[in-house]
Amino acid sequence: MALNLEAVGKPIGPLTREYSWKDTVLYGLAVGAGFSELEFCYEARLKVLPTFTMAAMFDFFWRIGTESGADPKGVLHGEQDLTFHGPIPSKGVLTTNGAVTGIFDKGKKKGAVIVAGSETRHSNGKRLCNSEFTIFARRDGGFGGANVSAPAFVFPAGDPDKVVNDRPLENQPLLYRLTGDLFPLHADPEFAKAAGFHRPIMHGMGTLGFACRALIRALTPGAPERVRRLACRFSRPLYPGVSIATRIWKTGTEKAVWKTINTESGETVLDNGRFEFELPIQPGVSDSSGDDRADLQEKILAAVSQLAQRVDLGRFAGRGMRYQLRLTDMPHPDWQLRIDGNGCQFLEGKEDAPDCTLVLSGADFNRLLNGKLNPVTAYTEGSVQIEGNLSNAALLMELLPMK
16 A cells, blocks of 8 residues: 555644543553652652653554554654653643654665654643654655655764663563553564564563653653653664663763663664753752842742731641742742641741652742642642652642632
C-alpha cells in the first residue's frame, strides 16, 4: 500500500486521555522507578515524570502511521523531541492535537521518514508539552519523494561528566505496555521472531523513560518539573534484562548531551540525546526586583499576622503544629509557621523538626493566603510540593485562605 502524501498538514486530534495518580505511578514503575525514587511511585509525595505525557498520549503515534498509510510491520520509532512547559499534574484530562508535517523518501528498499508534531494540554488549560515524532517506515521507500538528512551531531571529547547505570527487568515490557503501547512486538514471542528479533524487545519510549530518570537523577535531582527538553534518536533495539548506562556531558549551565548504551555489547541504544533544564532558584535570586520581593514579603507578613484572628485555634489545643515553609523566590526563603491553642507565630528560619514542609513560591503562598489560589489545584498542578505528613499539610491548606 502506497504512502498517503495528502496526510501532510491534515489535523490529527483532538485525542483525549483521562488519567489519575495511579496511572502516573504505573508509569514510574514501568520505567524502573522504585523505593529509591519514591516520589514517582507514592501518592503522598507524588511527582510525575515528564515522559508520562508521551505514554499517556501514545495513540497519536499510531495515528501518524495510519494517516500516512505506512506498513505497520515496518514502522519503527526513529526520533523523539519533547519540550516541556511546566510540571505534569498527577491527574486530569490530556488533549493532544497535531499533524503530519512531512514525508520523505530514503529510496527503494531504504524506507521512508515520516515527521509529525503535536501539542498536549491539560484540562486546567495549561500547555504541558510539544512533541516532534520521527517515524522510520522501513517498507515504504521508493515513491519518488524528496529525501531529508539529519543535522550533524558531535559529542564532546573526553569522558562524560555523569554516568547513571540501570538494568530493566526481564518482564519490563509486559509492565510498560499497560501504560498504553500494546504493540505485540513487546509481548508476543512469535510476533517478535516474525519481525526478526529473538524475543520481545523493550519499548523505545520505555527505554527513554529509563534515560529520563537517569538525567533527572544526575542534573535535576528530585525536580522533574525543571526539565524543559528531552530529545534523542532510537538507534538500536534493547532486550529486557540487559544492563544499560546513560552517559551525560554538560554543555552549558542548563544544557547537556547524552546517550544510553547497552553495557553488555557496547552498542548505543539511544543516541544524539539533548537535555535542557532549569536551575533551582537560589536564595536571594529572583526574576523580580528586590523592591518587588520586599513588597511581596510585607504582604505575606500582613496576611499571616491575621491568622490568629480567623483560625479556630481550638482545633490545635493540645496538638500544636510546626510547619516549615520554603518560599523559593523570596530573599529569605525559609520560614516557620507555628500554630497552637494560644496563637500563631511566623518566624524566619528553619524548623528543627517540622510536622510538614511546604515548598512553593512566595507569590503562590500570597495567593493561597488571599483565597486566589485553590489549595487542591495548587497541589495537583505541582505549584505546592509537600514533604512529610500529607494530612498535616491538608489541615494547613484548609485554614490558610481568607474567607
